[in-house]
Amino acid sequence: MPIPSTIPDGAAPRFVLVATHAEGDSGVFDVHELRGEDPRTAQPSQKESLREGQEPAEESPAGVVLILDEALRPLTGPLSFSYEDIGDLVTWAEARALRWVWESTRYWYGMFLTDGMTVERCWDLGLCRTILSSSPATAGGGYAADARDAPAGDLDAAAPAGPEPGAQGSLFAAPAPRGASAQTVGREFAAQRAAVPRTTAGRKLELLLAAESAGALIAAEIRATGMPWSTRVHRALLEDQLGPRPPEGHRPQKLERVVEELRAALGAPKLNPDSPQELLRALHRAGIDAASTSQWELADHEHPALEVLERYKKLSRLFTSNGWAWLAMWVRDGKFWPDYTVGGVVTGRWSARGGGALQIPATVRSAVRADPGCKLVVADASQLEPRILAAMSRDEALAIASTGKDLYQAIANRGFGGDRASAKIVMLGAMYGQTSGDAGRLMPQLAKTYPQAVGLIEHAAREGEAGRNVSTFLGRGSPGPDDAFAAARRAANSLDATPADQSRADSIARSRGRFTRNFVVQGTAAEWALCWLGQVRLGIRRQLPDLSSRIVFFLHDEVMLHVPADQADEVVRIVHAAAARATELVFRSDLVETPVTVAVVDSYDQAK
DNA sequence: TGTTAGGGCGCG
DNA sequence: AAAGCGCGCCCTAACA
Structure with missing residues (x-):
């Protein structure tokens, strides 16, 4: 593809925007209709029905790209590409560390990977839209409404400061065509960048968007690689x-x-x-x-x-x-094929469909085996959630407790007479909202010893009970209360409310409080884990560029890599360093420690 | 016959 | 009677 020759001298390309077609084009399918479809396994009949016109020739265009600079000025017109010849473009863009901007990483990157191409960075508009739509950190919280209601041209005008767009006017000022044209995608990208404020909250949000997008790359790579299964x-x-x-x-x-x-x-x-x-x-x-x-x-x-x-x-x-x-059903060619949904859980955790990828029981883990000459590197972030709570609440006492190997023992030693079991129960109970049993009984002691940490989750619980939303540390917003919450509260507030109405409303409110209480911790832990995973990926790409060491599994706070035996030591170092780096990135502090336990094994059951 | 809700249990 | 959070999947039972 003649991309480089079309770029003006002195221009600094930053983004590769990928869409299905330029405005007015036809004859290519709409990525929105394909979302959720696996381009590799989609039935030919389905695939063809999405093309307008003749038999899908091998040479038929698969989409268009547009090269943009920092101010989102297009440095090229929309250039058609087909799968066969996009390799040169990928090489060209990766050599310049451009960020790929597309509606669906799952779709586009899945396709790239099928052809053996990888990219380093992307911006997944679909995933970022979900975050921005509900984040309290977006300017005025109105991204969703803006994106929907703003007249054509406004979104581009609201793009972040930078060199002024060319006098000839921006491509993105054009009215929105149907489907995922380059214009539509470009306008959405501009709106998303504009929605991130230039504040501390905006800086955190930007990290979250980058981490989510990196997660999407990793999920696609895992999907393309598979998990070795005997x-x-x-x-x-x-x-x-x-x-x-x-x-x-x-x-x-x-x-x-x-x-x-x-x-x-x-x-x-x-x-x-x-x-x-x-x-x-x-x-x-x-x-x-x-x-x-x-x-x-x-x-x-x-x-x-x-x-x-x-x-x-x-x-x-x-x-x-x-x-x-x-x-x-699920194991083919010696691999289990996890199918992740990035951000599939409201807290930001991944979910997975098919085969119970996130519920692989201990009883069958011995079937997960490294190939001959290879090893599995299995790493998990130990006691992650209480450490995350310590960091996000800036609780000094809990931060000090995090510096030992065993956080629960450290908690036990300060306030609980050295009783580790009790310390663990009360800490978990605090994060989950348990009020009964030992957890409830010991809570006052925990609150006294770790006031900042307990204060943060108690506040989140009160907000939730009141029907308000909470947010993770980086700015992922919780969903609002459901219809049952509102209905119960109406009933309890009505003039003829019965005691039963009141207790029902209280119960539902407490239930939501437990959810928001846990949301802030689970969600922030998920953000940390995403950053960790992203840093592991970057470390491998940079230090082991033959790409034979691969992430093959991810489970909330645990990651598995399949690596050549002689790369195992280096991968272990990368995994440790990535954890420390993730903590710095998210919290801008290293007061709280987030150690990871790493095992180099031949089969999954040998880890921990 | 097909869809849905709920019990139960695997994972973190 | 209330009950620690988040998921996905298998089964039965109820219902259209």
Whole structure:
């Protein structure tokens, strides 16, 4: 592609804006309609139906790019590209450290990766829009409304200060066409940049947007790489615990035997143990006075059948959730393929769909194995949430407690007579809003010893109870109260409110308080983890540029890399350094320590 | 027959 | 009666 030759002398390209078409173009699909689709696996019929016109020739344009400078002035006109020839552009842009701006990293970068191309930085407009729309840090909090209501041209005029746009007028002043044209994408990008204020809050927000976008790159890379998974080991494990693979619709032998044992123990020969109703009735008949069949409830009861039931539940879980059917569905070519949704949780955590990627049970982790000559580097941020709370609240006492290896022991030693178990319960209880039991009883002591930390989460709880929103440290806003909250409050405030109305409203308010209380901590921890992950990625790209060490899994505060054995030591160093750097980036302070535990292993079960 | 709600449990 | 937070997935049961 003749990109470089079209750039004026002296111009400084900063962004590569990617869209499906220029205004007036047709014959290419609309990225909005493809969102959520995997370009690699989408059925041909679906893909083709999105193209207006003839058979999709191999040479057909896949989209257009526009090179922009810092002031978002286009340095080129919209240039069509096809998958076949975008490689030169990627090389050119990466050599200049440009940031790729697009609506969906999942879509565009997924495509790049299929063709073996990587990029270093991006701005994911879809993800950033979600953050900006609800962040209290956006100028006046009105980004969403502005973006919707502003007349054409205004958004461009409101772009951040910089060199004035050329006299010929900006491309983005044009009226919005339908679909993701370069003009639409450009206008959205300008609006998003303008929404970030030049304040401390804006600086934090910018970090969050960058981290979220980096996360999107990583999620796409994990999706393209897959997590090494040994079908052989998994099958052996299943046969060992369940017996041979049963015919469709049948229980495996060993599971069936446990069912028989359970029926005998409960004197219920036809019991279906998967039916909570039937099971509860059978328990009652056997003299077990339980209110539900959950393991938590049954732990308080004593009966020979309960040990059998527990064994049944464990094995049944393995069979239904991670058995042969799961293996056939989700493991291909020796890999499990996690499909992440970046920012899929309101707090900013990732969610995942398909295969339960974020719930891989300990029982099957031995099937996650490094290739020959390779290692898994498994790292997790120890006791992350209380450390995050210490940092975001600037609680000096808790910061001091964070400098040891074991935060809970340090808390125990100051205020709880050295009792680690109690210290942990009360700390977790404080972050989750527990009021009962030991957690509730010890709370006053925690509040006295760590007033800043407890004050922060108590304040978040009060805000939530009052129906107001809270925000993470970097500025991700919580969702507002739901309809049930408002309805309950209306009912409680009405003239003929009953005590029941009042207690219901109180209950819902407290529930929201627990949510907002936890939101600030869980959400800020997610931001830290995202920065950590981003720094791990950058470290690998820069220090091990052959890209054979790869991030293959991410789970809230844990990351796994698959690396050549001779790179393992360097990766371990990178992972540690990235954690320290993340803390500096987010909190601009190193008073609180955020140590990570790193294991170099051959299989996942060997980590911790 | 297909959809939805809720119990239960895996992960952090 | 109230009950520590956030998820996804499997199952049954209820309902259209």
